[in-house]
Amino acid sequence: MAAPSRAASCEDFAEFQELLRVMRTIDDRIVHELNTTIPTASFVGKVDASQTCKELYQSLMEAHTSRERIIKSCIAQTSSVVKALREEREKAQDDMVLLKQLRKEQTKLKLMQSELNVEEVVNDRSWKVFNERCRIHYKPPKSQ
Numbered sequence: 001m002a003a004p005s006r007a008a009s010c011e012d013f014a015e016f017q018e019l020l021r022v023m024r025t026i027d028d029r030i031v032h033e034l035n036t037t038i039p040t041a042s043f044v045g046k047v048d049a050s051q052t053c054k055e056l057y058q059s060l061m062e063a064h065t066s067r068e069r070i071i072k073s074c075i076a077q078t079s080s081v082v083k084a085l086r087e088e089r090e091k092a093q094d095d096m097v098l099l100k101q102l103r104k105e106q107t108k109l110k111l112m113q114s115e116l117n118v119e120e121v122v123n124d125r126s127w128k129v130f131n132e133r134c135r136i137h138y139k140p141p142k143s144q
Contacts, residue, residue, distance in 0.1 A: 010074035034133040053138030
């Protein structure tokens with residue numbers, strides 16, 4: 001359940017969203033993953049639940065960290081484009097093509113910033129489910 005390792009493209013917002021959607025697969029499937037790997041009371045002796053929870057914890061941490069890094073990187077990249085376009089706009093007040101490009105980039109920046117909020121909700125949901133099912137079997141380090 002590892003996240004894809006391809007580089008994020010911040011140019012095309014639809015591609016950026018698709019990359020995040022694919023990377024969020026682990027979060028979407030966490031309930032299924034826990035149901036199939038964490039034993040019920042009758043199967044406790046057949047599966048090492050603590051090891052399974054530890055591996056799932058590490059996968060979640062890695063996925064959440066990489067998605068946050070990609071989102072913040074794209075926000076920074078798009079912010080610099082918006083800043084450059086604003087500076088150009090100051091010099092050429094009447095350039096409507098430039099204004100249109102600036103508005104497009106500002107909209108893309110706002111959408112990317114809203115992805116941080118989406119990411120927070122997705123992460124909270126995943127950790128809640130993880131903690132409900134794995135709290136007995138695995139205690140994560142206190143750095144969370």
